[in-house]
Amino acid sequence: MNRNAWRRTAAVARKEFLHILRDTRSLVLALALPLVLLLFFGYALSLDVDRIPTLVYDQDGSPQSRTLVERFRGSRFFDILGQVDGYGEIERRIDRGEVLLGVVIGDDYSSDLAQVRPAQVQLLLDGSDSNTASIALGYAESVVQLHGLELLAEARNLKAGRTRAAAVEPRLRVWYNESLESRNYIVPGLIAVILMIIASLLTSLTIAREWESGTMEQLLSTPVRPFELALGKLSAYFVLGLADTLIAIGAGTLIFGVPLRGSLLFLFATSCVFTFGALSWGILISAVTRSQLLASQVGMVTSFLPAFLLSGFVYAIENMPAVIQVVTHIVPARYFVAMLKGIFLKGVGPAVLWTELFFLAVYGVVVFAATTRKLRQKLA
Amino acid sequence: MKAVEVDNLTKRFGQFVAVDQVSLSVEQGEIFGFLGPNGAGKSTTIRILCGLLSPTSGRATVNGFDVAAQSEQVKQNIGYMSQKFSLYDDLAVEENIEFFGGIYGVPAAEREERKRYVMRMAGLEDKGGMPTRLLPGGWKQRLALGCAVLHRPPILFLDEPTSGVDPIARREFWDLIYQFSEAGQTVFVTTHYMEEAEYCHRLALMYRGKVIALGTPQELKRQAGLPSMEQVFVEMIEREEAGA
Ligand SMILES: Nc1ncnc2c1ncn2[C@@H]1O[C@H](COP(=O)(O)OP(=O)(O)O)[C@@H](O)[C@H]1O
Numbered sequence: 001m002n003r004n005a006w007r008r009t010a011a012v013a014r015k016e017f018l019h020i021l022r023d024t025r026s027l028v029l030a031l032a033l034p035l036v037l038l039l040f041f042g043y044a045l046s047l048d049v050d051r052i053p054t055l056v057y058d059q060d061g062s063p064q065s066r067t068l069v070e071r072f073r074g075s076r077f078f079d080i081l082g083q084v085d086g087y088g089e090i091e092r093r094i095d096r097g098e099v100l101l102g103v104v105i106g107d108d109y110s111s112d113l114a115q116v117r118p119a120q121v122q123l124l125l126d127g128s129d130s131n132t133a134s135i136a137l138g139y140a141e142s143v144v145q146l147h148g149l150e151l152l153a154e155a156r157n158l159k160a161g162r163t164r165a166a167a168v169e170p171r172l173r174v175w176y177n178e179s180l181e182s183r184n185y186i187v188p189g190l191i192a193v194i195l196m197i198i199a200s201l202l203t204s205l206t207i208a209r210e211w212e213s214g215t216m217e218q219l220l221s222t223p224v225r226p227f228e229l230a231l232g233k234l235s236a237y238f239v240l241g242l243a244d245t246l247i248a249i250g251a252g253t254l255i256f257g258v259p260l261r262g263s264l265l266f267l268f269a270t271s272c273v274f275t276f277g278a279l280s281w282g283i284l285i286s287a288v289t290r291s292q293l294l295a296s297q298v299g300m301v302t303s304f305l306p307a308f309l310l311s312g313f314v315y316a317i318e319n320m321p322a323v324i325q326v327v328t329h330i331v332p333a334r335y336f337v338a339m340l341k342g343i344f345l346k347g348v349g350p351a352v353l354w355t356e357l358f359f360l361a362v363y364g365v366v367v368f369a370a371t372t373r374k375l376r377q378k379l380a
Numbered sequence: 381m382k383a384v385e386v387d388n389l390t391k392r393f394g395q396f397v398a399v400d401q402v403s404l405s406v407e408q409g410e411i412f413g414f415l416g417p418n419g420a421g422k423s424t425t426i427r428i429l430c431g432l433l434s435p436t437s438g439r440a441t442v443n444g445f446d447v448a449a450q451s452e453q454v455k456q457n458i459g460y461m462s463q464k465f466s467l468y469d470d471l472a473v474e475e476n477i478e479f480f481g482g483i484y485g486v487p488a489a490e491r492e493e494r495k496r497y498v499m500r501m502a503g504l505e506d507k508g509g510m511p512t513r514l515l516p517g518g519w520k521q522r523l524a525l526g527c528a529v530l531h532r533p534p535i536l537f538l539d540e541p542t543s544g545v546d547p548i549a550r551r552e553f554w555d556l557i558y559q560f561s562e563a564g565q566t567v568f569v570t571t572h573y574m575e576e577a578e579y580c581h582r583l584a585l586m587y588r589g590k591v592i593a594l595g596t597p598q599e600l601k602r603q604a605g606l607p608s609m610e611q612v613f614v615e616m617i618e619r620e621e622a623g624a
């Protein structure tokens with residue numbers, strides 16, 4: 001880019017930034033929205049997981065194992081439908097959707113505890129609704145772990161009382177269904193959806209507004225090129241988009257306690273690439289519709305719905321009909337959701353996630369190029 | 381070289397012919413008026429000349445550059461003020477000027493001086509920080525004009541620059557147009573105020589997409605044998621109707 005091109009791009013970016021600052025209401029909305037959505041969906045989606053229908057298969061039948069079952073019974077999150085004596089019934093009732101969780105206590109549970117060996121509790125989960133399953137798993141894990149701590153504390157007390165009892169340090173391990181390896185967690189997915197909504201909401205008005213107010217005609221008569229116009233506008237909104245990204249990541253880790261196991265830097269870089277594509281999409285819509293009302297509606301439908309329904313955020317992609325599964329491949333949020341989950345929960349980096357990152361980058365460049373092309377067109 | 385050269389220019393929107401085989405030329409430094417009722421095709425012609433619309437057929441050059449093939453060069457050479465007020469209402473006066481200075485590529489060294497010039501010209505020296513939306517109509521128009529001449533374009537296209545402005549502000553606006561013309565800039569201006577027609581060096585009367593008369597105000601009045609532009613205008617349109 002030569003000097004004049006830079007100058008023009010910078011002028012557009014600066015002007016667009018001033019628009020953002022002047023429009024206080026939208027600015028506040030843009031910054032508050034991630035938090036509001038995160039709280040709203042975070043709770044709305046987790047509140048409905050309550051009184052999880054649970055079956056218990058207690059092979060041990062010891063006082064120790066009965067105590068553990070009591071802990072489950074005492075939690076408001078579990079509804080113990082009954083005790084069974086075999087895997088078969090748990091499997092059947094999970095298949096029929098009557099039961100979400102099976103708690104299996106092995107016959108060596110109390111003897112393991114007594115001999116200071118790690119005692120194991122098996123949790124069987126219905127993984128078809130991975131979202132609910134992951135929450136149920138979280139609750140079940142915490143019940144088991146709490147009980148483990150309880151036993152540990154008891155053992156320590158005994159030691160302090162010098163009763164010569166051997167130190168009991170049970171390590172309870174959780175087993176779960178293979179299919180749950182790909183379980184979804186809410187918050188990382190939610191961050192993707194929120195960024196997609198905000199980015200296209202923010203930008204979908206920007207060009208339409210210029211068409212409606214007549215300033216677009218003025219701009220087209222000046223030497224400013226479509227590429228410079230799109231890039232200038234994008235840079236201004238990019239700043240806002242990144243602020244939203246930070247707010248969403250911050251709220252996710254601090255308020256919802258999502259562990260960030262991967263690199264923060266890689267997470268941020270990924271978010272930048274995704275935000276670039278999402279912002280470009282909004283600008284493209286704005287350039288095509290030339291109307292603020294239409295742009296905001298199209299923006300909502302084309303960003304929110306696919307990001308919400310087809311990204312694997314709420315509904316697991318592998319459970320969708322084949323045709324829909326194919327469609328999800330063109331939803332950028334799908335790749336971002338996968339990346340967020342990978343970075344947050346598995347702590348993986350570019351070595352594992354490069355295909356997703358590559359797709360997001362290609363998506364951004366293609367949409368940006370389409371926007372530039374669209375802006376090149378004349379008035380009529 | 382002529383400032384503007386239009387040769388058999390036609391623009392259709394579907395079946396509708398908005399500009400019908402228009403030919404004309406404008407000299408450097410001339411104030412050229414485009415007179416005609418609403419819907420005559422004045423704005424459409426100007427938009428083609430500014431590279432905003434492509435002509436259906438015919439040819440036009442602005443400062444020697446073809447409007448269809450060389451629109452980038454055309455845009456470097458013109459200042460355009462569209463029919464609709466088109467500055468940013470939410471930006472301050474100065475911010476609008478700075479923005480247009482930036483996209484017209486005014487060199488950094490000149491930018492401050494050009495900004496002061498425009499503010500003086502528009503009579504807004506002490507209102508730089510005022511939101512543009514709060515300016516009265518006449519000031520807005522002059523600010524828009526100022527933004528369109530920041531880069532000293534050789535040719536100015538003004539589309540009904542004085543519509544909806546009171547007569548005194550109109551007069552002041554025309555003083556500015558004269559200043560540009562004296563400085564050698566060409567001004568191509570549309571209007572439907574008859575008194576403004578008299579201010580132009582040369583005029584084209586446009587009606588239903590066609591140029592039905594072309595000449596200096598004096599020539600047009602003498603040819604028609606009528607004392608005022610208003611009467612000439614009505615007479616020409618009646619003749620055109622009878623002929624059609
Ligand atoms: N983009 C367009 N599509 C269809 N018709 C148009 C378009 N622009 C202008 N017109 C029509 O062309 C005619 C001339 O319009 P215009 O050039 O704006 O006239 P004027 O500026 O002389 O009032 C009008 O009838 C108008 O409705």
Ligand SMILES: [Mg+2]
Nearest residue numbers: 422423424463
């Ligand atoms: Mg007009």
